[in-house]
Amino acid sequence: MVKKIWQSLFLVLGLSLIAVFQLAAISNWPPFFNQLNAVLITLVFTLFFLGFRAALWGVLISGLWLDLFSFNFFGLYLITFFLVIIAAERISLKLLTNRSFYSFWLLLLVATVVDQVVINLLRYFSADLSAVFFLSQKSFWLALLYQGIWATILAALLFNLSALMTKRLQPFFLEKKAIV
């Protein structure tokens, strides 16, 4: 019980801090570096390692923080992250059968694409329909590429770090014993 309370507290504080850091620091970094989507990566990490319930609470916490400071409509990040986690959960249940690096990587890539498409769609329909549609804008595809690169780098880093800490992620091989 105490462990669960600490885990929840850590999740709330950690995600709040990451959300504020994303808004205030990462978004102000030079091009390419500012495309690091730390909140999204943390949410997928939470889904992959802590499960669907924890990820949904994560969506609530980080979505709320980002929406508080956002000047887009309230709920933009909440809805986007919710759809991202639902998509990631469906994929991990239906398509991915193990907890390998490739599963985590694929999950992050899919989450990145869903996040970018959903957030731009919502922005497009909520703000200015006369604006150029985001799919035909070079900056959208460039942002997607950069975020994909970040997702790949961080997938490798986070997965290997996690594998060092837990035995659940260690690969194991069945030994072939010769029949005498």
Next chain:
Amino acid sequence: MKIHKNHPLVIFLVVGGLLLFLHSLGVLRPVENFLIYITKPLSGRFYNWSSNLSRSYSDRRTNEDLSAKVAALESEVARLTVNASEYQEIFSENEKLRATMKFITDNNFKSVEAAVIASETTAADSRDLVINRGARDGLRTGLGVVDENGVIIGQVREVKDNIASICLTINTGCRLAASIQNQNHTQGITDGDLGLTIKMDFIPQLEKIAVGDTVITSGLGGNIPRGLVIGQVTQVRNESNEVWQSATIEPIVNLDNLTVVAVIIP
């Protein structure tokens, strides 16, 4: 698939839906304001830290480019020496600019100092700044925002109780009523160009615009006072068969690392 009432999805939808509903009613406003209030200092610190980081990164990049620029600058120096007489002209222009800066204080405009605490993507090519002042400090949509030197850097796009978003002059959709300091004091509207420069379209062909002309706010509209420097003309596009000509304007300040700004309340 049967979903139990204790399913995390159901709980999330109830809590999330309730949050959105209560926000739309305005019931959550005190809580939201409190959360923003307690986070602003931390956010400001993060922003300043990342701003310093970006500046040092950009300085490093600049150093790499410097050696390539030295040769070009040497010939530029020779040309400038020959044109020394033009300095007098620049001096007088500088005097005018200083007078423009003095304009703000002389006209008793109230200004609200603000710190930049975050930035947010609003469109694919547009990034707004978030400042730590809002409607409670007297800010409203459309007001002009200047940097510490009094150069206009954007305008207030939206306000909340404690914070406000600013569109930069280089962002698409950030339109300012402007005037070029040429013979005819050409009037027009400037708009950001893909977050890189500022453009001024629909200028009649008869107007004479030159590279180097200073562009200032015209004061039309009433929200932004006249005479604030927007930038300098760096390119003029005029085809003889076109009705209009257009100008590209470069801001005279670096808009990448703004940390302190002032909102002018006329």
